[in-house]
């Protein structure tokens with residue numbers, strides 16, 4: 653399923669008024685010994701479940717990040733920045749953001765896939781290799797297969813297959829779902845939703861981390877092709893004091 657991401661999306665205030673959003677069962681963190689977070693683009697790792705990764709890291713869980721693309725295609729018609737320059741910029745932003753989350757020492761493996769054309773079979777093979785033969789105490793966090801963005805869905809499908817091959821536990825995080833879906837939307841498997849509550853320090857660290865993504869949250873220039881990718885409404889949906897994963 654790929655849904656067009658258009659318009660302003662569902663306002664955060666509408667989500668907050670939905671009682672079910674506040675009663676998802678809590679994700680039980682005990683039992684996780686290793687966590688591998690798969691990010692289609694530099695910023696998904698922080699926006700989707702940066703808080704969760706910080707909490708796991710603080711518990712002594714071995715954490716790793718797999719960066720599938722470098723995000724060079726976020727401003728295809730920019731007169732200011734070429735895709736190669738953007739890729740360098742976005743890798744730097746991600747490193748700074750992870751440091752602000754207290755995850756500066758977490759290894760980041762870069763697969764170098766093309767932004768906008770993720771090769772699923774390659775991602776599956778690399779993930780299966782990284783995971784090795786394992787058990788459900790190894791968690792693999794990836795964008796949800798139904799998230800509505802082609803790269804996010806490809807990464808979700810590739811990770812699902814890698815987990816099935818290796819025995820790792822799959823947890824999927826929605827990003828654009830919060831934009832196109834509405835409370836109770838039947839296209840979303842809400843019965844799988846688990847909440848991760850972020851304490852004040854973790855939420856503050858996440859907000860500080862998100863602020864590092866200059867190329868996405870601030871215009872590159874006044875030119876129409878240099879507009880922000882993540883506007884205020886989008887950021888509000890992704891910086892709550894809890895995160896949601898589909899378990």
Ligand SMILES: [Zn+2]
Nearest residue numbers: 692693696804
């Ligand atoms: Zn993304």
